[in-house]
Amino acid sequence: MILARIIAVHSYKGGTGKTLLSLNLAATFVKRGKKVCLMDLDFRAPSLSTILKIDKAECWLNDYLNGTCEIDKVLIDLSDRFHDKDKFFVGLANPTTEAIRNMSAKDRKWEMRALGRLLALRNSLLEAKGFDYLVLDTSPGLQYSSINAIVTADLVIVATTCDRSDVDGTKRMLRELYDLFEKKTEVVLNKVLHDFSSKSGRDEVQSRIKDVYQVPLLGIIPCFCDISKAEGNAIFTQERPDHSFAKILDELANKIDNSLV
């Protein structure tokens, strides 16, 4: 049995919906009564701080990976946004240009230590603080921080689209990255324009995805104009709990939850 408690959300290309998926999956877990920590490991283009409207933090994840603070100083408790207590925490990447520049100039030794500190989160957060899930939002492609997150994770969710170059790149990554680390990997096909009204339409897309990627399909998310209209201003599933997107995310969370049984 593989415990899917640390989940990395990754993709080959940018703009596939990793952050949207990470944030809303974390929110869905919270609504299901889980204690969740969401971390922005996209140090090249941090975005969670903007979406969650947090411009200051006592410490950033950058500081934790630098070894200058402990993880407690990084975590921000946002449980009140769910009218709850001790359920939803975030760790943010420093969005300043200087911090982004610093993070992209790190050497191999630093990255090795950063991996050690990410691996240590299993004990410090999951075991010691009782978190049910740690969701890691990553940079696209083969970035050090992303591969560190993949190595740390129990489950890698690959967000992909129907874009030809994304499909080819994702196939390569599945073969040459996730397979090498023997990671449990599942695909979420996002921004799908196919006909979903009929069962045959859904089945066709599902079988095609399984043929192309040769890994389990966690879910299919249609292209929702409502999400684009929201302009990344809020946690969509919380703002619109009755929206089809929220229902799909609940199905994804349910599948992941059940893999723990």
Add this chain to the structure above:
Amino acid sequence: MARQEVLGKKPLSILEKIRENLERLNEKMEVMIELQKHGKKDIQMLPAEAPLDVMTLLSMPDHLRKTAMTVCRLGRATAEEVAQQTKRARAVESAYLNQLVIMGHVKKERKGRKAYFYVDRDTQG
């Protein structure tokens, strides 16, 4: 009686020493067997300290990557503990771990009869 006990302890400690030396010799032989098996192609001698970062992990042969990742995850472990995770034989893991030590990716420390392997993240760099 007391004299007999003292006399009895000496051969025992000699035997312990012989066993330790045999174990070390065995480890060296395991490394040599592995070197023969893989024709030395996988095992490049690196400087005493070579960071075990993810790109290094990616470039490793599959059999060593599995062992290295397990040490990364466990932090500090014996060959037996690594073998429990990888579901491979202890002797096999011992050989792979010693290869990683030779390559400079992993450090080894003896405590009594047990050999512990770990990634030295503090002193590297």
